[in-house]
Amino acid sequence: xxxxxxxxxxxxxxxxxxxxxxxxxxxxxxAMYWYRQxxxxxxxxxxxxxxxxxxxxxxxxxxYSVSREKKESFPLTVTxxxxxxxxxxxxxxxxxxxxxxxxxxxxxxxxxIL
Amino acid sequence: xxxxxxxDSQVPVFEEAPVELRCNYSSSVSVYLFWYVQYPNQGLQLLxxxxxxxxxxxxxxxxxxxxxxxxxxxxxxxxxxHISDTAEYFCAVGNNAGGTSYGKLTxxxxxxxxxxx
Numbered sequence: 001x002x003x004x005x006x007x008x009x010x011x012x013x014x015x016x017x018x019x020x021x022x023x024x025x026x027x028x029x030x031a032m033y034w035y036r037q038x039x040x041x042x043x044x045x046x047x048x049x050x051x052x053x054x055x056x057x058x059x060x061x062x063x064y065s066v067s068r069e070k071k072e073s074f075p076l077t078v079t080x081x082x083x084x085x086x087x088x089x090x091x092x093x094x095x096x097x098x099x100x101x102x103x104x105x106x107x108x109x110x111x112x113i114l
Numbered sequence: 115x116x117x118x119x120x121x122d123s124q125v126p127v128f129e130e131a132p133v134e135l136r137c138n139y140s141s142s143v144s145v146y147l148f149w150y151v152q153y154p155n156q157g158l159q160l161l162x163x164x165x166x167x168x169x170x171x172x173x174x175x176x177x178x179x180x181x182x183x184x185x186x187x188x189x190x191x192x193x194x195x196h197i198s199d200t201a202e203y204f205c206a207v208g209n210n211a212g213g214t215s216y217g218k219l220t221x222x223x224x225x226x227x228x229x230x231x
Contacts, residue, residue, distance in 0.1 A: 006157075043204065092158075105157030106157050
């Protein structure tokens, strides 16, 4: 079955560490997204990519970095500059055109600080 | 710029009762509107969408929503809820006028629907 796979499901970070969250899709979608979810705040866009080797900052990009070297993969690195990284991170993908808003989501990675 | 406000953070309801989850939006351009549902520890699933045409849209699991342009609202309704409808529901808006924000969804804060037996 086609879908989006996020790994790991749970991740722990020590102070000063960078960690990378994986997102892989086999839906042949062009666009991919990273969101951060905090209780009572909905989803906030971190980064998005509409095509391989190109990506744009979302609303809360500080302290995060991404790459898009392959169509199927869009990893997110949470750097030590992100002072409050504890959150639920969701990856999504979509095709282009009007359907760009019909986003398919992975099951998320929950990041906690040790 | 666009924003979404979900007016209730939590809605408790008894099984088989009707429910309405309220959503208002603000945008300087015309928009597409969406409702997504999230079950615990999972990602979001699209429940229904308004792109154009009839302002009453039907989605999965018996949910429907009505787009009211004059009141800038997109409330979600279900005439009779089940225990399995317990989840968090998100209203979202995307601009349909192009520009730099095209393709970016803006989400509301979420409404937790709890259905009691």
